[in-house]
Amino acid sequence: MFLSASDIQSIFLTLRLAALVTAILYFLGIPMAWWLARSRSRWRGPINAVVALPLVLPPSVLGFYLLLTMGPHGPVGKLTEALGLGLLPFTFPGLVVASVFYSLPFMVQPVQNAFAAMGERPLEAAATLGASPLDAFFTVALPLARPGLLTAGIMTFAHTIGEFGVVLMIGGNLPGVSRVVSVQIYDHVEALEYAQAHRLAAVMLIFSFVVLMILQRWRPKNGQGGA
Amino acid sequence: MFLSASDIQSIFLTLRLAALVTAILYFLGIPMAWWLARSRSRWRGPINAVVALPLVLPPSVLGFYLLLTMGPHGPVGKLTEALGLGLLPFTFPGLVVASVFYSLPFMVQPVQNAFAAMGERPLEAAATLGASPLDAFFTVALPLARPGLLTAGIMTFAHTIGEFGVVLMIGGNLPGVSRVVSVQIYDHVEALEYAQAHRLAAVMLIFSFVVLMILQRWRPKNGQGGA
Amino acid sequence: MEEIAARFALTYPGFNLDVDLHLPGRGITALFGHSGSGKTTLLRLIAGLARTENGRLTFRGQVWQDEDTWLPTHRRPLGYVFQDANLLEHLSVAGNLQYGAKRSCGRQVNLDAAIELLGIGHLLERKPAQLSGGEGQRVAIARALSTAPSLLLMDEPLASLDLTRKQEILPYLERLHRELAIPVLYVSHAPDEVARLADHLVVMAEGRVVADGPLAETLARTDLPVRLGEEAGVVVEAVIVERDSSWQLLRLGFGAENILWCRDSGQLLGSRVRVRVLARDVAISLSRPQDSSVQNLLAGRIEAIANDEHPGLALIRVQVGKTPFLSRLTRRAVDTLALKVEREVWVQVKTVALLDQT
Amino acid sequence: MEEIAARFALTYPGFNLDVDLHLPGRGITALFGHSGSGKTTLLRLIAGLARTENGRLTFRGQVWQDEDTWLPTHRRPLGYVFQDANLLEHLSVAGNLQYGAKRSCGRQVNLDAAIELLGIGHLLERKPAQLSGGEGQRVAIARALSTAPSLLLMDEPLASLDLTRKQEILPYLERLHRELAIPVLYVSHAPDEVARLADHLVVMAEGRVVADGPLAETLARTDLPVRLGEEAGVVVEAVIVERDSSWQLLRLGFGAENILWCRDSGQLLGSRVRVRVLARDVAISLSRPQDSSVQNLLAGRIEAIANDEHPGLALIRVQVGKTPFLSRLTRRAVDTLALKVEREVWVQVKTVALLDQT
Amino acid sequence: GQARAEKITVAAAADLKFAMNEIVAAYKKSNPTDEVDVVYGSSGKFHTQIQQGAPYDLYFSADIAYPRELAKAGFSAFEVKPYALGRIVLWSATLDATKMTLANLTDPKISRIAIANPKHAPYGKRAQEAFIASGLWEKVEPKLVYGENIAHTAQFVQTGNAQAGIIALSLALNPELSGKGGYWLIPDKLHAPLEQGFIITKRAAGNPLAKRFAEYMGSQAARALMVKYGFVLPGEK
């Protein structure tokens, strides 16, 4: 067989993770980006900086700290246990939480730029047409931010697929739970199973290429001159 | 002492690497982003997709493939040897090359969006004022793309600091050559030297926070209404 | 009558706005003033797009802004035509129009009529980037109407339109304001538009209101027409008393027995109309002219002789019955004819522009 | 004389541009036409901002575009005023002006004069976002001049300016074009601007050129003034023969012995000027009028009687010496006075607008 | 409920991969209903993860120090059991390592030598000890490059980026590597014994399957497989 059963399992796990993380980050990151792009609060600067900080730590070190925080003695771990949710590490939800945290800047930064670039004027037009700020956000700001949203989604999705430092640490490499493709390829390489590693990497690259090509269609064409 | 000599060495090495990679990527990524934002070639879509592909592979796997390619039997390795440059793995230039490759999408995507968002009109104005395309690129497109350039720089810089999978894979963990901070923190954690790991991580986080806060100043204020 | 009360003070570097305005609750109020005099700024304050401390704004008794109240723009029932069209780039023309219509809170609008009249029916599928300057402006007008507003704010809506287009759109706007009975604040640089459309005139200079009153009154003030340049003149209310079908002319009666002839534009006999008579179109003679192509002759008496913008010119106010007329003459003519206040003269009106039915 | 030759064909959905134009190498050519008639598109093609296959464009014998040649915009020595100002948002007003000046290849420009005349001196430090609509437009004009162009393309440069401003800027543009001796292509909807500024008139409709010729000729065509609406009229070349300082008037002589009076704007005695006489300002009488405030009386002969846009109106062409005048009269007046071709009449000109020195 | 558990997860050091895969396969043949998942990775990482509650039932470390520490901290159900001694070899993909000793590494033609990072990788530590014991450390240190773990070290050599390296015997026997070059077994007197041990974690204390599998590791069949893959068993020489 071309790919082993466990390879295929890891592919579906990865897609589920990446899709979920991207979806969650759209929910979390877009409001954050909106606030960061428009607020005049003095917290804007610091928060802007904090968002990019997860990038600075090596993934497996970040994973280590997340493990400590979400473990039984960590604050998050105590909280989730108190809430009856159990502990997050070594579970799929734990992976999702960690990836969301780590990929946050990939979502926030491009969307923030897109919001900032459109300026106030389209929102003013929407307001005079009776659109509430929330309404205008959905019907004007989001559509106009499409290139930024697309970039953010691509970066988040691709990065979640490729990231494994955090995942390995938090997830524990459990089949069906946290053995995502990146971990699987890594395992193959570590075990010197190069043929399998090449195959799986090739599948991921081709698949991702196709997905990225399809996503290109959402990228608006260049402005066409016009009057 | 608060940080060991080798910690401090790794910090300076990291800053050198991140600064160099960011600078090189500004050189390489901006023209690419320009082309991707404006070309109507049918290669635009595929190349756009390819730029994001390095993200999809786990860094250490990517590192493994780079090790193959840049090794004595790989095409890049044969080339560099033929050019009398020697082999790239285990050298600082090798690290730079690998990081440039891996961080490319972080540079290209935000800048591309910024170029696309400004549209043709400012460039048309510049052309009627006698600015050649190159002139207009430097005097109009780049200044207008400032938020995108800033984001791209931040993401590239932070990511190069934090990335260690690729670096570890092809760097050989040589002090002063490839033992960057991320690798150093990782080594501390692996060796269960948690106190040292915490200290070094804290230093990196605080330092990065300060740098990011300073960079915020370059982010233009919100448009101020206007007529 | 006073249904919009606005008091604002705002400072930009090098510019102070300080207005305290009371505007009628219906009819078109023209905002007239030099470039940079603060017209757009005032409109933005009224729309709630800009905000000042200590501003106060009431509309039909409802407080839109004071110390405690701030009604955000989208809750103010207004339509706004931006100075640049400011269309939503991601929507087609139709999408832009529907955007407002969908949010009109059930108020009905006949958008089809607006679309046809503004000549944008063939553009509905286009994106704003594919429109010419004037096309964009017309779409912006239709869009402002799409919300069925209670107050219409128009910032130079016709600036990039040609005369023919303007002449198609102006009657439509006139009709609209009569039918909808909503107040319109209309910024314009074009005195002919102002004279034609406005019921009320506000003249601004350097952030302040320098004149403010009903159109006819304000136009007939001999201290003001200076600002209107070639367009100084008066507006006369009259009744259509006769139709001359063979010559396509209408006879208009005003005051006790005075008449004016003007081109027939299809108005009903007996209806009340407004006509505009420009000072430059009014000549004066001492005796009744003979054999002249000028058919509108009125007997009147000189009320005032004032300076005009050019030292060689004078503005003469002649009372014809109860109606004042302005005439712009050279100072030399005033001298040659020995014109003086109280003197009885003949007024020759070369052209009369029918404005609208009232 | 023919120094700009342009042939372009271009198709947008629902719009075809097809022009073959030969324009004079100096003076102002007005591009006049309805909204959407293709004026901006033509200007963009000439500037090289848009490109068509099989287009051909030569300027002063130099090929800018043909099958083999394509001179990119920045190599064409032109200045362009965009329909919206299109200022560079990241630069201050001063930065925008310097941007062009720095790239003018050593050609000298007196920007200070432009800045003062356009009244933008106090705005130099501002960012474009902090300008009013008219202020932006004025900056755009100054910027287009900053490159010391050999061809000036202006897309409704005065559309958002008030009359007073326009009256300040128009003479400046006139002077400029005389002094610089560069051809100007000037898109305008305002017939008064066209009549005042243009030497040459191109009328466009639906992507095609429907009229094209020297201004005076084109304006005097009785088949065309329809498009000019109230602004139909003629332009007369005359010489200042007398100054009446007490009345601030100038006496203008034209033809053998004809004279016109107009307001004194400080021109030199003996200088050649252009004056505009609108058809609406011209009355006709059969006998010489007495006691009238109208001082300009000329003897002439009716040359043609044509239909005007309104069925109740007629356009009469009266030849005064060698100069044609247009008069707009009601059909009834034509009938009452029994006006006919060849008939000798008196022409009463109420207002004469001095355009410029030639 | 723990008695009914039919599944265990084993965390095993990466160097065990081939041996363990066969052992599990053999075990399953005799106990077809038992399900055994094996996760391979770095011993250090497993150590951290088990402290944070990772769901591993058995933990086979490449260095007995880790399980000992866990046992001391109370994460182990029973005491630590040694299961093998690791051996290190000098290996090269380009040179014939069978004819080499550590001393040959000083040859200037050999510019890069790969060992695992002695700071945290047990095989790397032993390699360092061997160099020091042979008095070569000062001479070879400038040529050393450090792999993250023993597999990574092998890759440095395999891709030709390093001309020689010190890796685990178990790895050198791997078919992927044994085809190329050859190895020279480094005498075990040159370094401290690389004792490898495993524990049953506390969470599997009542899990009979975990216990059964642990016992199977001591069986003759399992021991034979361990030997086949280059491990020296405790109590044998």
Ligand SMILES: Nc1ncnc2c1ncn2[C@@H]1O[C@H](COP(=O)(O)OP(=O)(O)OP(=O)(O)O)[C@@H](O)[C@H]1O
């Ligand atoms: N954001 C701003 N910052 C600073 N000054 C501003 C800003 N917006 C407007 N101004 C200034 O305020 C004054 C009034 O501007 P406003 O746009 O109201 O003028 P306007 O009457 O609409 O002029 P126009 O007819 O040219 O559009 C101008 O001098 C302008 O330069």
Ligand SMILES: Nc1ncnc2c1ncn2[C@@H]1O[C@H](COP(=O)(O)OP(=O)(O)OP(=O)(O)O)[C@@H](O)[C@H]1O
């Ligand atoms: N990018 C485009 N795509 C499709 N149609 C276009 C595009 N640009 C312009 N048009 C159409 O071409 C025609 C001519 O446009 P153009 O801008 O030249 O008109 P214009 O004469 O300048 O009008 P205005 O006076 O309103 O500015 C219009 O019908 C317009 O809708």
Ligand SMILES: [Mg+2]
């Ligand atoms: Mg304005």
Ligand SMILES: [Mg+2]
């Ligand atoms: Mg146009």
